[in-house]
Amino acid sequence: MAMEETKNVAIIFGVTGLVGRELAKRLLSQSSWKVYGIARNPEKLPISTSPCYHFISCNLLSPLEAQKKLSGLHDVTHVFWVTWARQFPLDTQESCDQNKAMMSNALSSMLSTAKNLKHVSLQTGTKHYVSLQAPFDEEKKLLYYHEESPRMGKVHNFYYALEDLLMEKLNGKISWSVHRPGLLFGSSVRSFYNFMGSLCVYGTICKHLELPFVFGGTRKCWEEHYIDGSDARLVADQHIWAATKSGTIATNDQAFNSINGPAFTWKETWPIIGKKLGVQVPQDMFVENFWFSKAMLEQQQVWEEIVEENGLVHTSVGDLANWEFLDALFRFPFKLLGSRDKVDEFGFAARYKTLNSMLYWIDCMRDEKVIP
Numbered sequence: 001m002a003m004e005e006t007k008n009v010a011i012i013f014g015v016t017g018l019v020g021r022e023l024a025k026r027l028l029s030q031s032s033w034k035v036y037g038i039a040r041n042p043e044k045l046p047i048s049t050s051p052c053y054h055f056i057s058c059n060l061l062s063p064l065e066a067q068k069k070l071s072g073l074h075d076v077t078h079v080f081w082v083t084w085a086r087q088f089p090l091d092t093q094e095s096c097d098q099n100k101a102m103m104s105n106a107l108s109s110m111l112s113t114a115k116n117l118k119h120v121s122l123q124t125g126t127k128h129y130v131s132l133q134a135p136f137d138e139e140k141k142l143l144y145y146h147e148e149s150p151r152m153g154k155v156h157n158f159y160y161a162l163e164d165l166l167m168e169k170l171n172g173k174i175s176w177s178v179h180r181p182g183l184l185f186g187s188s189v190r191s192f193y194n195f196m197g198s199l200c201v202y203g204t205i206c207k208h209l210e211l212p213f214v215f216g217g218t219r220k221c222w223e224e225h226y227i228d229g230s231d232a233r234l235v236a237d238q239h240i241w242a243a244t245k246s247g248t249i250a251t252n253d254q255a256f257n258s259i260n261g262p263a264f265t266w267k268e269t270w271p272i273i274g275k276k277l278g279v280q281v282p283q284d285m286f287v288e289n290f291w292f293s294k295a296m297l298e299q300q301q302v303w304e305e306i307v308e309e310n311g312l313v314h315t316s317v318g319d320l321a322n323w324e325f326l327d328a329l330f331r332f333p334f335k336l337l338g339s340r341d342k343v344d345e346f347g348f349a350a351r352y353k354t355l356n357s358m359l360y361w362i363d364c365m366r367d368e369k370v371i372p
Helices: 018-028 063-070 093-110 158-170 195-209 219-223 232-244 266-277 300-310 323-329 341-345 354-367
Strands: 008-013 033-039 053-057 078-081 119-123 175-181 183-185 229-231 254-258
Touching (some): 008 018, 018 183, 063 093, 078 093, 078 232, 093 158, 158 175, 183 232, 195 266, 195 323, 195 354, 219 266, 229 354
Parallel strands (some): 008 033, 078 119, 175 254, 183 229
């Protein structure tokens, strides 16, 4: 591709994550895009061999490193922020400060030199609407959250810190959008909250050891519509849609829930996922006192054997699976469901059936030789 054909230049912060990878692939499939991919550590799975893709390793917590590596990217037209710092627990002031510092270092390094910057797209999540700190007021958490729901008072939510910083830095001169996915489905070996990685490692170990593929959690979470699924393809497409449609005033400076659409239950999907993974699905799949973090605690060596036997990409359990995350997810103290009304009204039509999302990403992880 001749460089003169390039009309748009994206910089993706968090390019090795679930959505970052999809964003890069989708943009690079269009001839009019050049992409800079930013992450602290390179991906084990190659994202693209396109000459229009440039990976830059950068520690965004270092102002000097950010300035050195980002200030020379004069041609950037679109920023996609799909990263976060996880050194400190969520809902803490330290988490707010660290995530704000990362974004501040990045934007400060770029805003004065990227003269053609048109749009900044920020990804947060539906945890925008709730606090994970007890006590929980369950009566107030049985509704569908919409984008204009008021912020929670007296909580430390780094999503708020990032939104406020974004508006302060752009100062009404550059358009922005915020995207709030639910439970993300995608493929990455660099994502801390990697549901598909956790699910697939669990299923693969169950198959290898001939263990039953059971669901551990609360009965409510098992039987009821409890959380939204968000396919990484949908979230990436929504980022691009908002960023490139921002020439119309209507979509400028807006927040959008970024969810698949149709609701689902684990009770409906679990046996189908088990069949896809080739595991033994018992008649009684729901086992309330089953904890993934206990059952999978000593399985690192088993996973290494599976990787070796099947010639998979070399990963540790921790690259893909987060057992504490599964335990927390399936024991969430309240429902977390968002409304799609706003994004539908604005004309974003992509929708996915969550079961199909999970089946698709299992196939992708197999194709990438991440799982057998």
